[in-house]
Amino acid sequence: MSTADSLAKVIATLDWDGDLGPASLAVDEAEQLRSRLGDGATRWVAGAVEQSLTALHGQIHDSLAPWPIIRTFTRHVLTATLLRLADQDRLPVDTGAIDRDLAEDIVARGIPLSDITQALRSMQREWLSLLIDAALGVRPDGIGVVPALATSVTGTMDAWIGAATDAIVEERRRVYLAEQVRIRSAIELLVTAEPVDVEAVTQLLRIPLIGWHLSCAIGVPPGGTVERRVLDGLVHLFARVVGSERMLRYETSAGTVHLWVTTDRPARTPRVEDLRVPAPLLVGIGEPHPGPDGFRRTFLEASDALRLAGSLGDNGGVSYGDAALAIVLSRDEERARWFVEHELRDLATDSPEMADLRNTLRTFFDTRMRIAPAAERLFLHRNTLINRLDRIQAVLGHGVAERPAETQAALVLAELFTRRPEDPSTGRHEFGA
The missing domain is CATH 3.30.70.2730 (Alpha-Beta Plaits)
Incomplete structure (x- = not known):
């Protein structure tokens, strides 16, 4: 007798005499099992699920665990396992088959993936033990299918652990992106001076x-x-x-x-x-x-x-x-240029001579309008500096000490504008001025 025939013979003996739990299988799962494997296999799946969940209760002690959702997921996995054994796997193993509420609960409470894997492996061992017991009861062919049982059940659970992991990772990504949107929104409120809840924003931004x-x-x-x-x-x-x-x-x-x-x-x-x-x-x-x-x-x-x-x-x-x-x-460049022209007059002209005079005046201000330190810094004779200052005052139309604040501000702007590249960019940030 082939392994497939022997497996079919084992599955045909499956049934459950004890408590089947608070609810029966979902309609689609029950119909697939009943039509392919009979009422006994349908009852066996419901009973095996409850037995494995009872064992799991004793291991994890999680008072907040969503047991109804876990029960639905577990029934789905065991149904897929049994149908695969019978070569009738009609339930796809993918992230879409993982209940969204279950993934949300796992992510929201920060349950480690290792805990989820451990729980699924625990149920795998429980189901495999029940199936091996059933196989050993079918003589003489049952003993020979034990390796095939172990391989099939383990392979099916591997696939479901992968699907569960993908679903949890996707949920974590969704939560992360949602949090990033909230973080960006909070930052934008802060930089635009909108009112915020300081405590809430502190928690959000960490x-x-x-x-x-x-x-x-x-x-x-x-x-x-x-x-x-x-x-x-x-x-x-x-x-x-x-x-x-x-x-x-x-x-x-x-x-x-x-x-x-x-x-x-x-x-x-x-x-x-x-x-x-x-x-x-x-x-x-x-x-x-x-x-x-x-x-x-x-x-x-x-x-x-x-x-x-x-x-x-x-x-x-x-x-x-x-x-x-x-x-x-320089916030308003057009008016800033007008200001430079007004204060510096011809001294604002972009020529080597005027640039030299602007540098002289800038150094004079930097040395607190003292002739000797300014001349030393410029490597000029004292009289040469005095002559330059006379030239500067003639261009300005007033003494350099008459409007020092305005003149120095204009010098700063003049240096800025003469240093600009030919194709300047304002580089304004997104939040406005």
Whole structure:
């Protein structure tokens, strides 16, 4: 007699005399079993499921386990197992056959995959033991089918463990993506100054919102590309330099990456040089600020610093603390250019002579309008510097000490505009001004 015939003979003897549990098999499963294997096999599946679940109850002690859902899933698996033994496997083994509520419960409560596998293997051993007992009762052919029973039942359970794992992984991915959407929404509310529940957002973002935040914006000039590993390396370096593992990351559709590192006290703001920024990446670094308002403020500072870095075409980037005046003054470029023309007059002209005079005036201000230190820094004779200052005052139409604040601001803007590449990009961030 062939193995298939012997298996059929064993299956034909299956029946269950004891309790069949709180409910019968699902209609489709019961119909398949009854039509293919008879009423006895149908009762056997229901009984074997209850026996294996009783044993499982004694092992896991989970008061929150959704036993009705587990029972339905277990009946489905054992039905598939028996039909495969009879070479009538009509129930597909795939993630769609795993009840969504069961996967949700497993993921929501953080049940390890190893626990799920262990539970399924426990039921496999229970069912296999029952089938072997039935086979040993069929003499003389039953003993010979024991290896085939073990192989078939184990193979079927392997497939279902794989399907369950896929379903759980997919549910974890769905939950992760849903959480990422909530995280992005919370960040967008914070940076647009919308009211938020501080405690709820703290739990969602997993950072103390009342702490100190330091932001960095990372971007690539138009037309540039960068490998993800290079970008990720810079991200992690920023966190290490600041000295905190509490980091939040937000990526825009334009390819800009915004980072926040949160600390318990004001962090040391890293210099651009500390980050060793690889080309063509550019960074903008904000200043540390506390609380929800500080979360937004450091973001805006970093974003504006990145915008300025993109405008200048600087290698590496810009720190807000080093360029706050230029950042603020250049927000409205058209009016800023008008201001430069108004304050500097012909001194704003893009020529070598006027550039030299602007540098002279800038150095004069940097040395607190003292002739000797300025002349020394410029490598000029004292009288030569005085003559240059006379020339500058003639161009300005007033003494350099009459409007020092306006004149110095105009010099900052003039330097900014003369350093721009021919095809400047504003690099504005997605959240607006």
